[in-house]
Amino acid sequence: MTALEANFQALFGHKAEVLGQAPGRVNLIGEHIDYSEGFVLPFAIADRTSAVIARNNDGLVRIASQQRRNSIFTIDIIDVKPGSSGEWEKYVLGVIWSLGITNGVDILVDGHVPAGAGLSSSAALECSVAMGLNTLFNLGFSLEELARATQKAENDYVGMPCGIMDQSVSLMAKAGSALLLDCRDLSTESVPFDVAAAGLELLIIDTQAHHALVDGGYAERRASCESVVAKFGISSMRHLTMQVLNERKSEISQSEYLRARHAVSEIQRVKDAVAALRNNDFIELGKLINQSHISLRDDYTVSCIELDIAVDASLAAGALGSRMVGGGFGGSAIALIKVDDIESIKDAIRSAYAAKGFKAPRFFTSLPSAGAEAHRTH
Ligand code: GLA
Numbered sequence: 001m002t003a004l005e006a007n008f009q010a011l012f013g014h015k016a017e018v019l020g021q022a023p024g025r026v027n028l029i030g031e032h033i034d035y036s037e038g039f040v041l042p043f044a045i046a047d048r049t050s051a052v053i054a055r056n057n058d059g060l061v062r063i064a065s066q067q068r069r070n071s072i073f074t075i076d077i078i079d080v081k082p083g084s085s086g087e088w089e090k091y092v093l094g095v096i097w098s099l100g101i102t103n104g105v106d107i108l109v110d111g112h113v114p115a116g117a118g119l120s121s122s123a124a125l126e127c128s129v130a131m132g133l134n135t136l137f138n139l140g141f142s143l144e145e146l147a148r149a150t151q152k153a154e155n156d157y158v159g160m161p162c163g164i165m166d167q168s169v170s171l172m173a174k175a176g177s178a179l180l181l182d183c184r185d186l187s188t189e190s191v192p193f194d195v196a197a198a199g200l201e202l203l204i205i206d207t208q209a210h211h212a213l214v215d216g217g218y219a220e221r222r223a224s225c226e227s228v229v230a231k232f233g234i235s236s237m238r239h240l241t242m243q244v245l246n247e248r249k250s251e252i253s254q255s256e257y258l259r260a261r262h263a264v265s266e267i268q269r270v271k272d273a274v275a276a277l278r279n280n281d282f283i284e285l286g287k288l289i290n291q292s293h294i295s296l297r298d299d300y301t302v303s304c305i306e307l308d309i310a311v312d313a314s315l316a317a318g319a320l321g322s323r324m325v326g327g328g329f330g331g332s333a334i335a336l337i338k339v340d341d342i343e344s345i346k347d348a349i350r351s352a353y354a355a356k357g358f359k360a361p362r363f364f365t366s367l368p369s370a371g372a373e374a375h376r377t378h
Pocket of ligand 1: 029030032033034035162163164165168326327328
């Protein structure tokens with residue numbers, strides 16, 4: 001029995017039945033286009049969240065966390081519906097609700113994806129629970145169905161209008177590869193991402209900044225894209241070209257034009273990045289990563305000063321490419337760097353942050369790792 005399973009038994013007085021595990025992610029390129037039926041190229045990081053789960057006969061959902069072990073959140077299973085109580089537990093309750101579970105369950109979560117760093121700790125939590133429940137109740141859902149169910153949990157239960165990228169990559173990632181995901185039908189292709197063989201490393205820089213705009217700003221950007229699509233009478237940004245956008249510019253507002261320009265150009269950059277990776281052309285990949293950042297900063301306006309300083313400092317210190325990742329307004333940036341430059345680039349970013357009086361950044365690196373899994377524990 002693992003330590004986590006032993007803790008489960010000590011806490012709930014019976015044995016765990018399943019273990020689900022799911023990773024966080026970084027996104028190489030393809031930002032803010034998952035909800036526009038675009039293409040994205042994320043990979044799973046090594047850090048994972050685990051959930052051990054068993055049925056109970058009390059008709060209750062009990063949720064505990066290895067990180068806060070002295071409290072157990074308890075709710076009647078019939079009260080598990082949007083608007084219920086709960087804080088972080090809502091990510092778990094949302095999955096129980098969207099999968100249609102009606103039996104009581106006890107759940108102990110062990111989260112190892114840094115929270116608040118823009119590395120999708122929430123998707124890791126949702127997907128670990130979804131994988132565990134799928135196994136526990138023999139639900140037989142495919143990974144695509146689990147991705148849709150976990151996105152629904154976050155959209156309709158937690159109230160965050162996220163796209164489908166984070167949950168999909170957490171569920172479907174393959175070790176050693178980035179995942180080219182078509183966000184319309186969730187079809188995937190593995191794109192080998194062997195930075196180490198090229199003497200490179202992907203540095204993840206957690207700015208430790210979290211701006212209040214995070215939720216409203218995300219929803220506002222998404223609404224702009226939906227408004228352009230409605231005005232143009234198309235089904236998604238995927239069907240827009242730069243030529244049509246420019247010809248019909250007068251039909252939309254200036255800010256809608258800029259948001260659409262990001263979406264159209266970013267979808268193309270993802271395709272170009274896949275071609276660059278297939279040619280082992282990391283110089284070209286670096287350029288595309290830089291263009292993505294400029295577009296997110298200037299057209300989509302979801303960057304912030306801490307992200308821009310991290311990007312500028314890493315480029316000035318020799319990175320091949322650098323950009324913000326995830327929703328923006330804080331969180332993390334990535335920098336594609338030569339392995340030998342790692343310490344000097346970290347120092348350059350630390351000094352730039354100190355000069356501005358910002359909180360010190362945190363650094364991570366991770367190779368592309370495997371997606372979620374689940375198995376019975378006895
Ligand atoms: C957040 C959302 C994703 C995606 C990114 C931006 O991580 O959860 O669905 O929209 O922002 O690319």
